[in-house]
Amino acid sequence: MWVITRQIAELLFCAKCRTMQQRRKTMSTKPPIIFITPEAKTALETEAERASASGDLVGGLLFGHSPDERHRIIVSFVRPRPETGFGKKEFCLDQSRTSQQLDRARELAAEAHYCGVWYVHRTPDQELTDEEWVQTQRVLEDPDFRFKDIVCLVICLYFGDLNTYALSFDLQQSARGQLPTPTQLQLTTEAVSALNLVKPSQPPPPPPPPADWYKSPDVARRLALEREQLAQGYHVEPAVTPGGKVIFRLMPKHRHEDMVFYIACEPGFPDQAPTAFLSLRGDRYPLLSPSLNEWSAKQRLVEAADNLVEWQAHLLDQKIAAADEALERGDYQEASDLLVMVQVRL
Known part of the structure; x- marks a missing residue:
């Protein structure tokens, strides 16, 4: 009986490894660069340090906007109340009871909306757990919001060492069961020069045609x-x-x-x-x-x-x-x- 149990365990382990390898094969060659305000990053890391090490999924939602196809800007975040079911199958954004937090985010940036998720890990591993992956997929594919992609931040707090990682997750990756793609995370204080490189000065638009x-x-x-x-x-x-x-x-x-x-x-x-x-x-x-x-x-x-x-x-x-x-x-x-x-x- 022990031999059979060990064989089953080995088969399950190999299957999980193949699944993870398949998820890593992502088609997104150029994920967007993620910017976050210094205030949001500091507050998010403080929230991660306060979070209990219960072993349950710890995380929440991100607020931000997309100035263009290549950049995402995070301005705020929220940790939904336990009764909203964040991390469970029944969770959906329009019932997350976060409208007040979204309004506050829009005071920081008028274009702000739901833009992603964040999680706390008590290990140095930034890779999403199966539970986190499913929750990320549910936010991405929420039928009321029609996201093309979302941001995922993972805050790893391990023996006092704190690191924040950024990932990008799009519909193609979701459909293929792939993991989010790691991408750059920078402070918005660095955004001006970066965005200027993406958007060089353009010639003035042509004058409108005459009415006659x-x-x-x-x-x-x-x-x-x-x-x-x-x-x-x-x-x-x-x-x-x-x-x-x-x-x-x-x-x-x-x-x-x-x-x-x-x-x-x-x-x-x-x-x-x-x-x-x-x-x-x-x-x-x-x-x-x-x-x-x-x-x-x-x-x-x-x-x-x-x-x-x-x-x-x-x-x-x-x-x-x-x-x-x-x-x-x-x-x-x-x-x-x-x-x-x-x-x-x-």
Whole structure:
């Protein structure tokens, strides 16, 4: 019996080693650099020294923000109350009872939000325990917050020696069962120079286009040609908005004569695609079509208008057919919703 027990133990140990090796194979080649304010770091280390060495999971949540893809800034932290279940399967951020602490963090940085977790280890090992890994995963994958990645700080307090380590954990690592990636941890006093290297001075943005952009000779000729071509198949009423949009109100002459829709051209036309919409009681409803999605400067507005009419007619036929089916099976609410959508487009 002892031999069998030892073999089982060895197999479990080997399996755990393989799991850890797999977790270490991370795809994140460049994890973000973590910055923390001196005040937050000092307070966090003080909290770690106060924490009892009970053997239970000790930790909490971090507050901070992301100035860009390569940096995370931690401004504060909180240790949730035991009744919130931090470290247990049922824990979730919106029930963590930490809204007041989050408000205080936002007094330090207006952009602050939940950004990660922290744990205390009574060993020199910064690697997360299985329990900590599961808790970190639950925070990362919280459906109400949709994080791409989170920060994980591990404070190792071992025989009076205190060290703080930073890790980055993203969705890809979570899906593959991998461990968080170690990354740099620096004080925010070092952040200014680092962020300046990432964000070198940029040239000033180009000036906005003039409000009368449509009066430039090339654009004016193009718009006149567009109106002439549209008039062959549509009743056309052009207008210019105070913001400088050139809008054509269109009604087909031959088919679907009752349909009224609008095509709008903005600064950048014809290189920039026009947009289309319906107007009903002062509200605008955008229209989409393959022609608009694949717009190029070589296309003409009349081609886009024809495609819009065909596409909207096709969609209306589908909605009416679906409404008929809903009526046949007695689903009057769905039929009503579908017919309202048809009415909007007529």
